[in-house]
Amino acid sequence: MTDKATLTIGDKNYDLPILKGSTGPDVLDVRKLYGDSDHFTFDPGFTSTASCESKITYIDGDAGILLHRGYPIDQLAEKSSFLEVCHLLLNGELPTADEFTKFERNITYHTMLHAQFDSFFQGFRRDAHPMAVMTGAVGALSAFYSDSLNVDDPKQREISAHRLIAKMPTIAARAFQYSQGRPFVTPRNELSYSENFLRMCFSVPAEDWVPNPVLTRAMDRIFILHADHEQNASTSTVRLAGSSGAHPFACIAAGIACLWGPSHGGANQEALEMLEEIGTVDNIPAYVQGVKDRKYKLMGFGHRVYKNFDPRAKVMQKTCYEVLEQLGINDPLLQVAMELEKVALSDPFFIDRKLYPNIDFYSGITLRAMGFPKEMFTVLFALARTVGWISQWKEMFEDPTRKIGRPRQLYTGATQRDYVGVDKRG
Ligand code: CMC
Numbered sequence: 001m002t003d004k005a006t007l008t009i010g011d012k013n014y015d016l017p018i019l020k021g022s023t024g025p026d027v028l029d030v031r032k033l034y035g036d037s038d039h040f041t042f043d044p045g046f047t048s049t050a051s052c053e054s055k056i057t058y059i060d061g062d063a064g065i066l067l068h069r070g071y072p073i074d075q076l077a078e079k080s081s082f083l084e085v086c087h088l089l090l091n092g093e094l095p096t097a098d099e100f101t102k103f104e105r106n107i108t109y110h111t112m113l114h115a116q117f118d119s120f121f122q123g124f125r126r127d128a129h130p131m132a133v134m135t136g137a138v139g140a141l142s143a144f145y146s147d148s149l150n151v152d153d154p155k156q157r158e159i160s161a162h163r164l165i166a167k168m169p170t171i172a173a174r175a176f177q178y179s180q181g182r183p184f185v186t187p188r189n190e191l192s193y194s195e196n197f198l199r200m201c202f203s204v205p206a207e208d209w210v211p212n213p214v215l216t217r218a219m220d221r222i223f224i225l226h227a228d229h230e231q232n233a234s235t236s237t238v239r240l241a242g243s244s245g246a247h248p249f250a251c252i253a254a255g256i257a258c259l260w261g262p263s264h265g266g267a268n269q270e271a272l273e274m275l276e277e278i279g280t281v282d283n284i285p286a287y288v289q290g291v292k293d294r295k296y297k298l299m300g301f302g303h304r305v306y307k308n309f310d311p312r313a314k315v316m317q318k319t320c321y322e323v324l325e326q327l328g329i330n331d332p333l334l335q336v337a338m339e340l341e342k343v344a345l346s347d348p349f350f351i352d353r354k355l356y357p358n359i360d361f362y363s364g365i366t367l368r369a370m371g372f373p374k375e376m377f378t379v380l381f382a383l384a385r386t387v388g389w390i391s392q393w394k395e396m397f398e399d400p401t402r403k404i405g406r407p408r409q410l411y412t413g414a415t416q417r418d419y420v421g422v423d424k425r426g
Helices: 033-037 073-079 082-091 097-108 117-122 130-144 154-180 193-202 213-225 233-242 248-259 267-278 281-292 311-327 332-345 348-352 360-370 374-398
Strands: 004-009 012-019 057-060 065-068
Touching (some): 073 311, 082 097, 082 213, 117 130, 213 360, 233 374, 267 281, 267 374, 332 360
Antiparallel strands (some): 004 012
16 A cells, blocks of 8 residues: 655656545645645645645545534434534534533523624614624624634633634524514523524514424524534635634634525525525426526535535435424425425436535525524524534644645736836727
């Protein structure tokens, strides 16, 4: 078994060490390539590039496997809770009973926001997209909690991580209530993480709020399914922002901004809008033809890494059925989604390109049934992904080999030329 590859450029050979992970493909180490050979590698979209070493999340896209610290996502979604998964991602292990009590208390007692934060919210227009509010509000945390911004202090890093996990539901619920013109709801310490969030979103002063255990469980499971996903675009954004030493609230705000894009977290809103646009099962063939004619993409389909199935989509589909059944909702869009999935999965266009439903295909229908407007879908994704982002950020800081992220480029613009005065141009 060789532990190096040899690259030949012209008449020179360069040895590239081969690094082995605990599982997954081996990696060619090109760190010294530029210094030794004066050549860069070219990989826009990072399809063949590992940007870091990590011990947090492993994905085997061909086998449809997603592991957090070694634990399969379906086991976590079935047996664990979101806060347990937060501890796992952040600290590397599932907590003991004592560790969990301490962790849960730590998070619970950080859920409130500084009282002045409410005035800050009033500055946003009521019709602002809640993701715009989230980006601004999370970035503004540094103005309210400036005592935990020293990234070189492990204790301050921990406090910031706990603050983010704890305050995200409060900020997300406020973004929702604000857009609905309803008063903000203060968190309650006796409630679980997900129940507290649902109460902050849906309780109104005019009547008592009644918890629904099926919806609380579904919310918790949706949070687990979105908690982390390796080096995706938003996580890479968080790491890149953090590599300069930027404080964690700024890095997470950058991650939220990236997540909003329709190819990433914004796809759940777009997937539901697509199902609404299709409307009825009869319209599916014409819509699919439009996809094949490349007029638009099938939202909630395809993934950069999963080329067989998205293991999160299976759990999401099951959760979707449970929620609709519990609420007694017969959503015609579910019929459209099921038929669309069937049609696409038997069509050579999608089979040849290995396009399968991803997590966003069924999450929109579920969240809509739970009472969330579609503008909130990506906010819920951001809330859940915060623990993944901050765990990856923390891991990067604890890596002694950390360097500022600084990709290079293949330059194809003009070569050096002399400035020409405006009277001599054209
Ligand atoms: N509908 C139709 N065609 C597609 C789709 C789609 N959803 N996704 C990919 N393709 C085609 C694409 O046109 C290309 O065809 P060809 O080779 O003939 O040019 C081929 O499949 C390969 O696609 P790609 O663009 O090279 O794949 P990618 O890995 O760069 O893109 C993706 C991955 C997720 C951005 C893309 O599949 C997509 O845009 N999907 C729709 C948006 C979506 O659902 N995003 C949510 C992803 S899961 C949640 C998350 O983690 O954020």
